[in-house]
Amino acid sequence: MINSYSFLRPWLFCLDPERAHELTLSNLDRAYRWGLLDCFITQPAPNPLTICGITFPNPIGLAAGLDKDGKHIDALGALGFGFLEIGTVTPRPQPGNPKPRMFRLPEADALINRMGFNNDGVEACVARVRRSQYWQNGGIVGLNIGKNASTPIENAAQDYVLSMNAVYEIASYITVNISSPNTQNLRALQGEEMLRTLLGSLDLARKELSNRYGVRKPLFLKIAPDLDPADINLIADLLLEFGMDGIIATNTTTDRAAVANLEHGKEAGGLSGAPVKDASTAVIKTLKARLGEQLPIIGVGGILSGEDAQEKIAAGANLVQLYSGLIYKGPALISDCAKALRD
Template identity: 80%
Template sequence: MIDPYSLLRPWLFCLDPEQAHNLTLSNLDRAQRWSLLERFITKPIADPQTLCGITFPNPVGLAAGLDKDGKHIDALAALGFGFLEIGTVTPKPQPGNPKPRMFRLTEAQAIINRMGFNNDGVDACVARVHRSHFWQKGGVLGMNIGKNASTPIEEAASDYILGMEAVYEIATYITVNISSPNTQHLRALQGEEMLRSLLSSLDEARKRLSDRYGIRKPMFLKIAPDLDTDDINLIADLLLEFGIDAVIATNTTIARDAVLGMAHGGEAGGLSGAPLQAVSNQIIKTLKARLGNSLPIIGVGGILSGADAREKIMAGASLVQIYSGLIYKGPELVNACARALRYP
């Protein structure tokens, strides 16, 4: 069977990346409503994985960032993902950074973005989740929360608590994003003093919400790849101290060694795609050495093939997530990764 995306990609790559992104998702919605996706998308493979009290139908998930507002949940679920992560959402709506803010580096199979948590606000996203068939049928849906750009970093905890309160009832798990390079000073939250304070505040908030709803929702932390071993070990220790349920490794990188001299290689923002593969794998290995089997790792960064997904698992991850690989390889990447993990 001819892969439709292989025919569409050259045309999409002639468009501005953000325009192509929005157009692709809109057309994916139409295809899902018209029951066209089932004709072209390989049936999702069943390979259940249970961790943090959640059963994931297969170990391949959608990384946060692709569907920031929960506008395309049902269409994305139809691609065969074992779980979806929506966001990053912030308490108040915000436009994000000025355009252009997304760039393809085709030679490197990479993307640079400086979107800046553009979203309609957490309440609008929660309303969309409620309307989605995927959520109504019990699909595994992670909600990724962040702080508004206008909120001082010293008051970041208040935004994360607001986000947690808003998504708690509908989220299968909640991811705390402190690692995007596109919100000023956000990565400072990965330092010991600020991270300890933030995790303590979130732990107390989760206890209150657990009592209110009668259920303890898993909380994950997403970290940056631009950390040294001491930083990673410190974060790992704090994750255990405050009962964080899993760690997502990693977000995009600010390093540019792999794309020096390429068109757009010097653009500000986070670099994702193939150049991130080895970097994120090393972070996963370092986390695994520190954490052992005490806390699961979700591997993300540079997965463009089933073999790449296997490398994440071999490095120490229990699940994987993809985003940039979809841009370069199309929807069939989901099942390619799922099959590679089911039949290594």
Template identity: 80%
Template sequence: MIDRYSLLRPWLFCLDPEKAHNLTLSNLDRAQRWGLLDHLVTKSIHDPQILCGIEFPNPVGLAAGLDKDGKHIDALAALGFGFLEIGTVTPKPQPGNPKPRMFRLTEAQAIINRMGFNNEGVEACVARVRRSQFWQSGGVLGMNIGKNASTPIEEGSRDYILAMEAVYEIASYITVNISSPNTQNLRALQGEEMLRELLSSLDEARKRLSDQYGVRKPLFLKIAPDLDPHDINLIADLLLEFGMDAVIATNTTISREAVQGMEFSSEAGGLSGAPMRAASNIVIKALNARLGNRLPIIGVGGILSGSDARQKIMAGASLVQLYSGLIYRGPDLVNKCAKALRQPE
């Protein structure tokens, strides 16, 4: 949007973060319906990348969390993303955590959220995906799935399988989110015993769904940045053992080391934005060292410039995703990152 966003941002930042988020998306929808986005947004970069049998029009994607319910697919697609990831969706609708649950740490160009997988349920989301022009025209759309807060962690596999069954037909790929800090005990699924059980269950379910639909959909795993080297190696080995197709690194962090003393820094939830950049890159490098070329990595966390996106690729990522950077830099960040990553012709 050239630099129009810099004029709007001070006004948006006067609003409650969640209200500003919803208002921005609803206005994007209006602009897209009225045909205005074509005139406001720089033309999408064409830089095809093939990953997991999918051709991504360019390597810059939307991270899960911004459009949890698939309500804004066509408007977001018009911003020039090579792919979109929708969700996290759960089998049953749930309201998420009490408000307020999103906080800006403007000084650090960061956000803390404890949304808690608020969504209207997977079936409602799938219906919206089917109605979207982006999906109908063959756009690359990932579906990010999670478990309901009311489901005991010991029964979490059941929720992931239910969600996978619901999204399987419409998803370009499916991301299994076990790394949000905002659902109680969810990150316990990253431990060896529970992760092995989950991945085994998902592998069996995908075999069944592949036979049913005649196509094997790629399965990605999204992990946390708050892992030690042993845990990273363990997860990498299990991804290979159970035939996962890619890993997304990383989700938000529970660490506050980079924002100590700032307003809202003591709020519970996951920290994203610029302070996440280094932590995410460390995990990507560690995964790359363990996996080599055997499994692709999608890098997310702290991308606020084209240079930040390049750092992710240099660390070992094949694709990148944006979220918090859009809040601070605006929609033009998509094009800047895609240009920075464009391969010479």
């Protein structure tokens, strides 16, 4: 187990958040290459479960956003995750939004980001996944896809299909991200008319890809925590209608009620961490009530302890993912959550 994070965190928190993020991952890569991670990491005991035909070694995953380009797959895979989700990637490279675009709210165990799908483009990411030892050795790698900022929202389906074509062969599963608040109008895709168009296009494209590659890859949809129950139920019904395989609940929130009085609390972007926990769990409960056992749910949002992970599973999630909790608690959170769910 990594116990040194509590000593490193104050130093990292003195740095700009995006710079600290990059520095942490680059040093994690060095530790992996030098064989040092095994000295500090206690791997979770096996707790396999099979969902959508994929057997996950344990139910703790890395959420999309932490490794947008697949540059750190081997080091992250060595931390004990049951699966990794890489992205969000877009058809063409793009720089994302202007800096600064990431902010810590330590009093609330929270982050605000408005990164804006900054990435090197889907082809570069696919090449990195192929080169990774983790993927070559059978590690589960989901690819999270989005649209380019310059693509008009009415043409969004074209971008998602392009990205799905690019990642299909190498992805264990594919997540369709329509819920980031940091790309203009993206969340409009959660409305019925646009979502029907998008899911219909993806369904047709996957049928062709399934025939080409001889395998039907699972498709998940990632939604926002800011939807009302009627919208959540509509999305759940559309997932079933168009043969989607699962849902990820949830992305970041635009609600600032919990942090409005804190430094950076009114920054534009998506709020993650502890303040989104209850909203995320409420969405999971609504989905579970509507879907029952028909589709699996991946729960993400505000998991900072093993108890938080248990809460997501109790609400109806089958798997969970971590992101902001890793920033505040460090890699020990992975094994804490894995142990809590195993027990």
